[in-house]
Amino acid sequence: MKLALILNVIDPRIGGVMIMGDRGTGKSTTIRAIADLLPEIEIVQDDLFNSHISDYELMSDDVKNKIQEGVSLETTFVNVPMIDLPLGATEDRVCGTIDIEKALTEGIKTFEPGLLAKAHRGILYVDEVNLLDDHLVDVLLDSAASGWNTVEREGISMRHPSRFVLVGSGNPEEGELRPQLLDRFGMHAEIRTVKEPNLRVQIVEQRSSFDENPDACLQEFQDKQERLKNVIINAQKKLIEVSIDYDLRIKISEICGLLDVDGLRGDIVTNRAAKAFAAYKGKDLVDIEDVKQVITLCLRHRLRKDPLETVDSGSKVQQVVNKILGN
Incomplete structure (x- = not known):
């Protein structure tokens, strides 16, 4: 769980992490603690979307226009946003809304930012994500994948950047996520209650x-x-200096093929996660051990579910990994 969170912080393009596990195993505590490990970010002062001062991909259209017009912008440093998304949130609260009254009476397009705007360049945490309305999960995953949030209301359109690390947690007893939604999370960690008495005492x-x-x-x-x-x-x-050999990329794709993983997200995420892990270890080149450390986290939730299968999906991934990459 900790490794998955750290790798997503190193490279947000991995696509977030879904953490499933027993009640009272410290999922929420660990997720909220990750924000303390992040350096402050520089944002344009008084901007609603935590816009970056120089990266076009991370700035709002308003800031882009000001820069093109040569307007001098002030910046300030803030803590990385850590936004909790409550289960009862409405779509307007999540996406933001356009003030129709102001638009009609004054002719001004005023946007009321939602949680997706506040989470830009930060972490968006959804506790009990498996209980969240499916259409809201779709909205979150689309924004996380595209990096933009578009709001359409009464013929008025507004968009803003929304790049964030999406972290979800849940208890399998309360229901599983739909496979096509689960597939959109970059990594998946499973947490079990500690059985070792000494460790339990240490935690207490x-x-x-x-x-x-x-x-x-x-x-x-x-x-x-x-x-x-x-x-x-x-x-x-x-991270930008780390590379991965062609032969190793072939082996990653061979593993995904043998496991019958649908689509290519598994290949892409495993490559990104292996590079992030190598960077975490201070290396320039990804090796087999780096891939072994991350591949189960990247693939276990992408396997087709067989109700009669008794083997855990993580063990199944490990068996194929050992066959292709060696013990």
């Missing part, structure tokens, strides 16, 4: 010490946190 003790004195607990792990933050920042910078 850490939780108790945090409850008693949160500041002291945060201070205790401050150095580790800073080290990990620096590793992630360096990996983000290094």
